[in-house]
Amino acid sequence: xxxxxxxxxxDGSLSGEHGRVIRWLGTCQVxxxxxxxxxxxxxxxxxGPQLLLVTGAFLSSLGCAASSFAGQFWFFLGTQGVLLGMxxxxxxxxxxxxxxxxxxxxxATCVGVALSxxxxxxxxxxxxxxxxxxxxxxxxxxxxxxxxQLLLLSVAALLVRQPSILLSxxxxxxxxxxxxxxxxxxxxxxFLNLAVFSLPSYALSIAGHFFIWVGFLYLFFYLPxxxxxxxxxxxxxxxxxxxxxxxxxxxNLLLPFLADVTGRYxxxxxxxxxGSVSLLGSILVRNPTALLLVAGIYGFTTGGAxxxxxxxxxxxxxxxxxxxxxxxxxxxxxxxxxxxGPPLYGLILRAPEGGxxxxxxxxxxxxxxxxxxxxYARLCLGRTFSHG
Numbered sequence: 477x478x479x480x481x482x483x484x485x486x487d488g489s490l491s492g493e494h495g496r497v498i499r500w501l502g503t504c505q506v507x508x509x510x511x512x513x514x515x516x517x518x519x520x521x522x523x524g525p526q527l528l529l530v531t532g533a534f535l536s537s538l539g540c541a542a543s544s545f546a547g548q549f550w551f552f553l554g555t556q557g558v559l560l561g562m563x564x565x566x567x568x569x570x571x572x573x574x575x576x577x578x579x580x581x582x583x584a585t586c587v588g589v590a591l592s593x594x595x596x597x598x599x600x601x602x603x604x605x606x607x608x609x610x611x612x613x614x615x616x617x618x619x620x621x622x623x624x625q626l627l628l629l630s631v632a633a634l635l636v637r638q639p640s641i642l643l644s645x646x647x648x649x650x651x652x653x654x655x656x657x658x659x660x661x662x663x664x665x666x667f668l669n670l671a672v673f674s675l676p677s678y679a680l681s682i683a684g685h686f687f688i689w690v691g692f693l694y695l696f697f698y699l700p701x702x703x704x705x706x707x708x709x710x711x712x713x714x715x716x717x718x719x720x721x722x723x724x725x726x727x728n729l730l731l732p733f734l735a736d737v738t739g740r741y742x743x744x745x746x747x748x749x750x751g752s753v754s755l756l757g758s759i760l761v762r763n764p765t766a767l768l769l770v771a772g773i774y775g776f777t778t779g780g781a782x783x784x785x786x787x788x789x790x791x792x793x794x795x796x797x798x799x800x801x802x803x804x805x806x807x808x809x810x811x812x813x814x815x816x817g818p819p820l821y822g823l824i825l826r827a828p829e830g831g832x833x834x835x836x837x838x839x840x841x842x843x844x845x846x847x848x849x850x851x852y853a854r855l856c857l858g859r860t861f862s863h864g
Contacts, residue, residue, distance in 0.1 A: 517804015
């Protein structure tokens with residue numbers, strides 16, 4: 477989506493806006509994607525995923541369709557930042573929560589397979605953007621995206637189901653989950669599960685993922701600036717997002733599989749440290765081939781980290797019927813990272829003593845901090861603040 481916006485910035489109705497203003501579209505989209513979990517998660521546990529997935533499909537489609545008619549930045553902010561962000565959240569959180577409720581020992585692997593579709597689509601996206609740049613047909617593409625999202629996400633909404641029987645912590649069979657029927661005890665539960673914040677492993681996991689997201693968002697928003705100053709040819713720069721997405725696709729599939737075997741926290745920490753090393757190491761690398769290798773490593777590790785985020789957040793509890801709430805409120809707590817990271821890097825890049833190297837150092841060390849917090853979270857599994 478950000479690629480389309482850059483095209484509109486240069487050739488369309490946003491041509492008069494500054495690049496750093498345009499980035500607020502992506503910033504708001506990521507924020508609402510994460511923050512929307514505070515609604516999507518608890519509602520999934522109460523009413524099932526179908527209604528939320530249909531609503532997400534409608535909002536995503538409406539956001540794309542409205543973007544094709546947008547003429548001002550603030551209109552784009554509403555359609556892309558809010559509608560697309562919330563639509564993505566209502567599609568992501570219920571689906572991932574249901575996958576984790578259905579699967580136990582291979583939970584991370586199944587989440588990785590589900591998320592690999594997004595990485596696979598992102599491999600082809602630069603080709604679409606290049607066609608848009610040549611034909612200036614970005615408005616038509618927005619409409620095509622609206623139709624395709626409505627159709628595909630509606631099909632997904634019909635297919636996704638919660639498990640028919642969820643077992644409570646006492647291993648007692650619960651009432652069959654359906655989109656409209658829930659027991660009175662479930663309806664009377666608090667909307668949010670704030671008690672889970674008393675678990676150090678959960679609270680530290682959120683803090684760790686917060687810093688990892690701050691670091692991860694650096695290349696997400698400043699990849700063009702990074703490639704421009706790295707000696708990479710324009711022809712290769714065009715395909716750099718595909719290279720990172722292709723590596724992320726492999727990371728989505730391989731690293732969660734390893735995590736289910738060796739430990740989800742352990743592989744998540746490895747992803748955080750590896751992503752940091754790739755960011756910091758690229759400061760010293762000026763060979764284009766080596767930079768492509770660094771980009772591939774970065775995509776591989778961040779792809780694994782994104783796939784492992786949800787399984788790690790619910791690791792602290794053994795209540796599948798609460799996975800939606802625990803995941804959603806965790807994502808909402810991480811959401812401010814989207815409002816901190818990109819603007820922070822923009823300030824660093826514009827500062828007289830700043831620059832890309834300085835921004836990469838900040839991003840890299842944020843990922844290191846996130847990894848360290850996750851180590852402490854792993855050590856605290858099964859503990860509470862009140863009992864040490």
